């Protein structure tokens with residue numbers, strides 16, 4: 001069964017309306033059922049960053065042309081290594097594009113504000129630039145001055161590869177950012193950005209889990225560091241005890257904690273029985 005783009009719970013293939021959060025997954029259904037080639041084509045060709053990521057793959061070969069076909073050993077080894085690593089990074093980041101979109105959106109409710117995709121791309125590109133300059137100065141040196149020690153050669157080979165890997169990585173991160181923006185316009189917002197709705201869904205799930213006609217009502221809530229929710233709820237289904245009177249009515253309170261999708265519920269009784277409401 002497919003999973004809802006807004007809350008990660010399963011929904012029926014013949015009905016795109018999510019039974020848990022009521023999100024309409026019609027557009028998401030169209031996106032997820034497209035062929036792999038169509039999805040890749042849209043990802044890379046509808047964004048200038050996607051096109052740059054594609055063109056960055058054969059870039060290491062060009063390095064040989066600029067070195068008059070007589071590259072030093074570090075470059076000779078570095079070119080195939082860089083091409084392989086660029087392909088690995090390229091496929092790896094493409095595979096993680098949905099997770100990266102979720103992490104980017106989750107930044108809005110997480111504490112600590114992890115770095116954005118744009119900042120990570122900038123850091124990757126800046127470090128590529130610095131490393132490329134350092135390598136260029138080293139390779140421009142007279143042949144007799146070139147480092148011959150094994151360890152330094154290994155470091156130069158790695159540095160050469162990292163330059164191109166970081167260029168591919170920065171272009172892919174920006175392409176994922178464009179992809180996320182396009183997808184955000186098509187599909188429902190994730191439930192962790194709809195706080196009131198998230199609380200309702202969690203209370204309904206918790207009431208169902210507790211069973212026996214439990215009807216939980218929100219008392220207070222807060223967000224967890226990772227974007228989930230902590231809820232204090234009271235059970236409104238409990239009958240009044242006539243002998244105690246309305247003022248002394250005893251109601252169970254429950255502490256509920258979930259992840260940012262409102263899943264992985266942790267439910268426990270919060271207060272001693274004698275607590276009054």
Ligand SMILES: [Zn+2]
Pocket residue numbers: 004005006007008009018019020021022023
């Ligand atoms: Zn849903």
